[in-house]
Amino acid sequence: xxxxxxxxxxxxxxxxGLVLLPLxxxxxxxxxxxTLFTRIIILALAAASLNLIMGFGGMMSFGHAAYLGIGGxxxxxxxxxxxxxxxxxxxxxxxxxxxxxxxxxxxxxxxRGVYFIMITxxxxxxxxxxxxxxxxxxxxxxxxxxxxxxxxGLIDLGNRVQFYYLCLACLFGVIFLIxxxxxxRFGLVVQGLRSNEQRMQAIGxxxxxxxxxxxxxxxxxxxLAGALLxxxxxxxxxxxxxxxxxxxLMVMVILxxxxxxxxxxxxxxxxxxLEEFLSQITEYWALIMGPLLLLIVLFGRGGIMGALGRAGxx
Amino acid sequence: xxxVVEQFLNGLQFGLLLFLLAAGLTLVFGIMDLVxxxxxxxxxxxxxxxxxxxxxxxxxxxxxxxxxxxxxVLGIVLEVTALRHLYGRDHxxxxxxxFGLILFFNEAVRLIWGPAGxxxxxxxxxxxxxxILPGIHYPxxxxxxxxxxxxxxxxLYLGVMRTRIGMLIRAGASNRExxxxxxxxxxxxxxxxxxxxxxxxxxxxxxQAPILTVxxxxxxxxxxxxxxxxxIGGIGSIRGAFLAAIFVGMIDTLGRAFLPNLLRQVLSGAAxxxxxxxxxxxxxxxxxxxxxxxxxxxxxPANRR
Numbered sequence: 201x202x203x204x205x206x207x208x209x210x211x212x213x214x215x216x217g218l219v220l221l222p223l224x225x226x227x228x229x230x231x232x233x234x235t236l237f238t239r240i241i242i243l244a245l246a247a248a249s250l251n252l253i254m255g256f257g258g259m260m261s262f263g264h265a266a267y268l269g270i271g272g273x274x275x276x277x278x279x280x281x282x283x284x285x286x287x288x289x290x291x292x293x294x295x296x297x298x299x300x301x302x303x304x305x306x307x308x309x310x311x312r313g314v315y316f317i318m319i320t321x322x323x324x325x326x327x328x329x330x331x332x333x334x335x336x337x338x339x340x341x342x343x344x345x346x347x348x349x350x351x352x353g354l355i356d357l358g359n360r361v362q363f364y365y366l367c368l369a370c371l372f373g374v375i376f377l378i379x380x381x382x383x384x385r386f387g388l389v390v391q392g393l394r395s396n397e398q399r400m401q402a403i404g405x406x407x408x409x410x411x412x413x414x415x416x417x418x419x420x421x422x423x424l425a426g427a428l429l430x431x432x433x434x435x436x437x438x439x440x441x442x443x444x445x446x447x448x449l450m451v452m453v454i455l456x457x458x459x460x461x462x463x464x465x466x467x468x469x470x471x472x473x474l475e476e477f478l479s480q481i482t483e484y485w486a487l488i489m490g491p492l493l494l495l496i497v498l499f500g501r502g503g504i505m506g507a508l509g510r511a512g513x514x
Numbered sequence: 515x516x517x518v519v520e521q522f523l524n525g526l527q528f529g530l531l532l533f534l535l536a537a538g539l540t541l542v543f544g545i546m547d548l549v550x551x552x553x554x555x556x557x558x559x560x561x562x563x564x565x566x567x568x569x570x571x572x573x574x575x576x577x578x579x580x581x582x583x584x585x586x587v588l589g590i591v592l593e594v595t596a597l598r599h600l601y602g603r604d605h606x607x608x609x610x611x612x613f614g615l616i617l618f619f620n621e622a623v624r625l626i627w628g629p630a631g632x633x634x635x636x637x638x639x640x641x642x643x644x645x646i647l648p649g650i651h652y653p654x655x656x657x658x659x660x661x662x663x664x665x666x667x668x669x670l671y672l673g674v675m676r677t678r679i680g681m682l683i684r685a686g687a688s689n690r691e692x693x694x695x696x697x698x699x700x701x702x703x704x705x706x707x708x709x710x711x712x713x714x715x716x717x718x719x720x721x722q723a724p725i726l727t728v729x730x731x732x733x734x735x736x737x738x739x740x741x742x743x744x745x746i747g748g749i750g751s752i753r754g755a756f757l758a759a760i761f762v763g764m765i766d767t768l769g770r771a772f773l774p775n776l777l778r779q780v781l782s783g784a785a786x787x788x789x790x791x792x793x794x795x796x797x798x799x800x801x802x803x804x805x806x807x808x809x810x811x812x813x814x815p816a817n818r819r
Binding site for chain 1: 614622796
């Protein structure tokens with residue numbers, strides 16, 4: 201009983217902190233922290249979507265950053281072509297991500313284990329090279345987005361605080377959705393497939409179809425993160441899709457605690473704050489970050505959420 | 515004709531280089547069941563060691579030999595201190611931990627050698643063009659790479675198929691617990707295999723160094739290619755890695771060389787010259803996707819269970 205309360209208390213504290221952050225930023229006049237946390241929340245959203253297939257579905261996708269790029273490019277390309285309305289940009293971003301996930305998922309789910317990790321990686325690299333070849337939209341150098349998505353009158357994305365709360369609302373919405381999915385019949389089937397695919401198939405569930413739907417849902421959620429990210433940086437480039445970015449997302453999920461609802465958010469906050477903090481101490485921050493990751497893998501089973509659970513029990 | 519022969523040889527040379535990298539990766543993957551993303555870092559270290567030692571001793575060959583030894587030692591140290599503890603863990607743990615190692619190595623190189631790249635100049639006797647066919651010359655150094663890589667491939671084949679250690683390696687690949695139970699020092703064997711893989715990666719890195727500049731992150735793109743190769747070839751299969759490496763090297767090189775012209779016949783000049791590099795980079799991944807869809811275990815799966 202106590203185990204639950206410790207991790208719950210920390211999670212609640214973190215969420216309250218995220219909700220109250222703009223207030224602190226306003227009072228202290230520290231604008232940078234708001235920009236930093238907008239980025240953290242967007243990447244937490246991406247990590248949460250990855251967690252849906254990785255943590256709950258057992259599908260180790262090493263190409264999740266592709267959706268960040270697809271969502272982002274949907275916004276950027278439409279803006280370039282003069283379509284500034286967010287009511288068009290965001291649905292297109294989501295639809296494009298969903299279609300990509302459907303095709304990639306249908307092909308990748310034929311394989312399993314390491315092969316699945318590698319084929320998702322290969323497809324993401326393909327997407328990366330496609331984006332590099334888009335000469336009209338900046339190619340390798342990327343594309344500057346001069347005007348953020350326009351939700352006429354409803355919400356102003358140019359306003360830092362409004363944009364922050366939009367991202368936070370999206371994050372909460374996605375986590376709520378994941379919570380509902382995980383506890384639905386559909387979610388239970390997907391989790392059952394993670395623990396024993398053969399048995400689930402023997403009972404009569406069409407395994408691949410369930411996994412594919414889950415894969416598409418996850419990709420669509422990450423496409424939303426991509427659309428927000430492009431608005432946050434006013435810029436989109438192929439670098440967003442590079443494989444190390446997919447690695448970062450995986451690290452966030454595992455660091456926070458795979459297969460937990462708020463673990464990826466915790467992971468994203470800790471990972472990105474650590475990166476920020478270490479890079480302020482020393483230019484060579486990765487020299488500390490790298491071995492730290494190794495130690496977390498070797499000794500920190502279950503990530504932060506797992507550690508909190510153990511702390512509560514012990 | 516000249517261009518075709520030249521590009522063909524370039525493809526062969528690149529493919530053989532990829533094989534050196536992929537061989538170590540597939541051995542480690544097949545025997546220890548370890549996904550080692552840091553394999554590309556060993557390739558990078560091989561190049562940096564060679565550039566440093568060559569400048570230090572003033573001899574390219576001596577520097578290359580010392581670099582080979584240094585990557586071997588580095589690989590063994592890495593295995594004993596860190597990677598040994600990852601055997602038997604989840605693949606995801608491997609990905610994460612070795613991802614951390616990449617960050618570490620890139621940053622360590624930046625700290626020691628600085629952010630700017632290094633150059634590894636060739637000795638004069640390796641820069642002359644060699645006539646290979648009447649009227650066709652080919653750079654001696656690239657030819658040397660082909661010869662050395664083929665020799666190493668042959669040695670590796672003989673070593674794995676004909677020697678006692680090779681037999682143990684094969685046995686380890688097919689049933690780890692069993693050879694441990696038969697009284698083989700499996701820890702030592704693993705360390706040896708990892709060191710061998712590291713040395714092969716280092717060899718690939720130091721041979722590539724004079725052609726490209728030695729720089730941070732040089733191991734990452736080529737690592738992905740090596741992964742593509744072992745997935746196409748079938749994990750744990752050296753023969754599969756060899757064939758897939760030649761195949762991928764050819765496709766990549768020939769695609770880059772001839773695709774722009776082919777595309778120019780269908781598209782306008784500007785569109786073709788921007789689409790071609792992207793398309794030729796994509797070709798390999800497309801190939802891998804097709805192979806995995808048709809044969810999810812790769813073309814030459816090592817252990818048919």
